[in-house]
Amino acid sequence: MLSCLVDGVISEFVPADDRGLAYGDGLFETVAVAGGRPRLWQAHMDRLARGCARLGLAPPAQELLWREACTVAAGQQRCIVKIVLTRGSGGRGYVPSDDPRPLRVVSAHPWPEGLDEVRETGVEAVVLETRLALQPALSGIKHLNRLEQVMAARELADHPGKEGILLNTEGYVISAVSANLFVVQGEQLLTPRMDRCGIHGVLRDMLLRDHKARCERRRITLDLMADADEVFLCSAVRGIVPVLAVDDMQWHVGPVTRRMQDWRAALMEVA
Amino acid sequence: MLSCLVDGVISEFVPADDRGLAYGDGLFETVAVAGGRPRLWQAHMDRLARGCARLGLAPPAQELLWREACTVAAGQQRCIVKIVLTRGSGGRGYVPSDDPRPLRVVSAHPWPEGLDEVRETGVEAVVLETRLALQPALSGIKHLNRLEQVMAARELADHPGKEGILLNTEGYVISAVSANLFVVQGEQLLTPRMDRCGIHGVLRDMLLRDHKARCERRRITLDLMADADEVFLCSAVRGIVPVLAVDDMQWHVGPVTRRMQDWRAALMEVA
Numbered sequence: 441m442l443s444c445l446v447d448g449v450i451s452e453f454v455p456a457d458d459r460g461l462a463y464g465d466g467l468f469e470t471v472a473v474a475g476g477r478p479r480l481w482q483a484h485m486d487r488l489a490r491g492c493a494r495l496g497l498a499p500p501a502q503e504l505l506w507r508e509a510c511t512v513a514a515g516q517q518r519c520i521v522k523i524v525l526t527r528g529s530g531g532r533g534y535v536p537s538d539d540p541r542p543l544r545v546v547s548a549h550p551w552p553e554g555l556d557e558v559r560e561t562g563v564e565a566v567v568l569e570t571r572l573a574l575q576p577a578l579s580g581i582k583h584l585n586r587l588e589q590v591m592a593a594r595e596l597a598d599h600p601g602k603e604g605i606l607l608n609t610e611g612y613v614i615s616a617v618s619a620n621l622f623v624v625q626g627e628q629l630l631t632p633r634m635d636r637c638g639i640h641g642v643l644r645d646m647l648l649r650d651h652k653a654r655c656e657r658r659r660i661t662l663d664l665m666a667d668a669d670e671v672f673l674c675s676a677v678r679g680i681v682p683v684l685a686v687d688d689m690q691w692h693v694g695p696v697t698r699r700m701q702d703w704r705a706a707l708m709e710v711a
Numbered sequence: 712m713l714s715c716l717v718d719g720v721i722s723e724f725v726p727a728d729d730r731g732l733a734y735g736d737g738l739f740e741t742v743a744v745a746g747g748r749p750r751l752w753q754a755h756m757d758r759l760a761r762g763c764a765r766l767g768l769a770p771p772a773q774e775l776l777w778r779e780a781c782t783v784a785a786g787q788q789r790c791i792v793k794i795v796l797t798r799g800s801g802g803r804g805y806v807p808s809d810d811p812r813p814l815r816v817v818s819a820h821p822w823p824e825g826l827d828e829v830r831e832t833g834v835e836a837v838v839l840e841t842r843l844a845l846q847p848a849l850s851g852i853k854h855l856n857r858l859e860q861v862m863a864a865r866e867l868a869d870h871p872g873k874e875g876i877l878l879n880t881e882g883y884v885i886s887a888v889s890a891n892l893f894v895v896q897g898e899q900l901l902t903p904r905m906d907r908c909g910i911h912g913v914l915r916d917m918l919l920r921d922h923k924a925r926c927e928r929r930r931i932t933l934d935l936m937a938d939a940d941e942v943f944l945c946s947a948v949r950g951i952v953p954v955l956a957v958d959d960m961q962w963h964v965g966p967v968t969r970r971m972q973d974w975r976a977a978l979m980e981v982a
Contacts, residue, residue: 441727441730444727446727451727452726452727452728453724453725453727454724454725454726454727454729455723455724455725456712456715456717456722456724456725456817456818457712457715457723458725458732458860460732461725461729461731461732461795461797461816461855462739462795462855462857463735463855463856463857463858463860463861464734464855464856464857464858465857465858465861468733488950495858495861495862496865514767521773523889524732524733526732526893527861532823532864533734533864533889534860534888534889535860535863535864535865535866535867535868536861536863545727545728545732547728570848571846571848573844573845573846574844574880575842575859575880577841577842577845577859577862578858578859578862583858584732584733584734584735584858585735585819585856585857585858586733586734586735586736586805586856587734587735587736587766587849587854587855587856588846588848588849589734589805590730590734590736590766590805590807591766591848591849592799592804592805592806593804593807594767594805594806596806597806605872609845609846617805618804618805696897697740
């Protein structure tokens with residue numbers, strides 16, 4: 441951790457009775473900082489606000505979070521800013537307080553090695569045994585209940601250098617462990633629905649918005665993926681990453697993936 | 712909070728980068744203290760050990776936790792001791808560190824008002840809209856991903872004084888918000904399986920062990936519940952609590968429920 445603000449004060453500690461720790465009762469955002477500036481900021485703030493509405497949390501002022509993000513990232517050309525927002529302390533057991541005081545943790549972290557190279561070279565992946573449960577009430581938002589992803593990441597330790605593909609408990613393809621996923625068929629872009637599990641990725645949603653006519657959200661099977669022309673991952677931090685293989689399925693880095701990388705590069709100039 | 716030890720040191724703070732906060736990557740136990748002594752201790756420790764095995768955490772020494780529980784509860788005849796065990800800080804994103812250093816938070820809390828009276832009078836309940844997702848890989852253990860229970864508790868705020876009954880996403884009855892559930896048919900005791908969601912309650916498992924011949928774990932529907940002779944809740948902290956109503960279904964406090972209360976009272980003398 442490079443730097444950390446807890447409720448606006450320099451600190452590396454949070455109250456031991458915080459509901460984020462007790463129950464995962466909160467949300468987070470992982471924001472890429474490039475050229476010294478937090479990127480895709482408004483999209484991150486919009487997702488955080490949607491998560492707050494779902495959990496019944498008051499969203500903090502965006503200007504406040506912007507100032508705190510810039511403060512922790514000060515002096516860094518590239519880094520990751522993580523924002524954690526919890527329901528704070530208080531309440532009786534699972535029952536939240538009538539007057540919750542949300543806790544904000546805004547911290548900066550070094551830019552991970554290898555993140556940029558992989559956009560050129562692409563990644564190989566395996567389908568993981570860990571499955572995502574179907575929970576429509578919590579799907580889409582970036583909440584703090586992430587044991588499924590931790591278990592998936594632990595499983596992936598047996599496959600060094602590979603990405604992991606997560607299916608839901610019904611066997612449909614949902615995402616990578618920390619990125620959304622697109623399947624290319626000709627000129628069409630297919631991506632899993634996030635109505636029962638998974639996270640609405642910030643870059644995913646911008647891609648869907650900017651390429652509406654050729655995108656479709658649908659249930660995606662491994663068979664459909666096997667027939668795809670191209671497959672790529674999509675993440676606010678990692679960008680558009682070509683997928684070269686999933687188990688014994690293989691693809692080349694294709695023209696649609698490269699065009700989406702150009703789209704994202706143009707987006708990052710301005711957003 | 713009456714008193715709190717973090718890794719054995721008096722403190723009310725935990726590191727802001729703890730994985731318990733970031734991902735709910737950990738476990739907890741809620742232990743009743745009566746007569747100045749933590750109760751059903753070995754059963755709590757056994758469940759914690761099973762949770763550690765599932766998550767790949769090294770369980771702390773039981774003698775250490777016992778000493779810390781007794782320390783935070785010192786001077787209290789009755790209170791609640793909460794133990795939180797996380798994977799600690801470190802790792803890269805969801806990927807845990809190769810050498811995790813688990814964090815222990817052991818804290819004492821006042822005994823909640825009204826807990827004891829309700830064992831005599833019984834409770835009324837409503838079936839909640841919040842459903843439990845099916846996740847066999849995490850079911851049974853008392854992990855820190857508890858947003859479903861928080862949402863259920865929020866929903867219950869519209870029904871003051873009532874208990875909430877949770878179904879899974881397939882519509883089967885699983886539990887109350889913070890207690891297990893038994894349905895009595897004649898002399899037989901039925902309780903939901905915890906193979907796909909729910910928590911293996913400490914008192915539930917002791918009841919199943921001590922009354923093996925007349926107990927059955929099975930899928931329980933609301934229709935089956937409607938035909939029951941008696942219904943009761945079961946929790947290490949709350950004991951055996953008669954259920955008088957669930958929505959428009961009604962029961963009297965029956966002889967089997969009272970016998971189970973006697974069984975539990977005898978158990979609490981020694982455990």
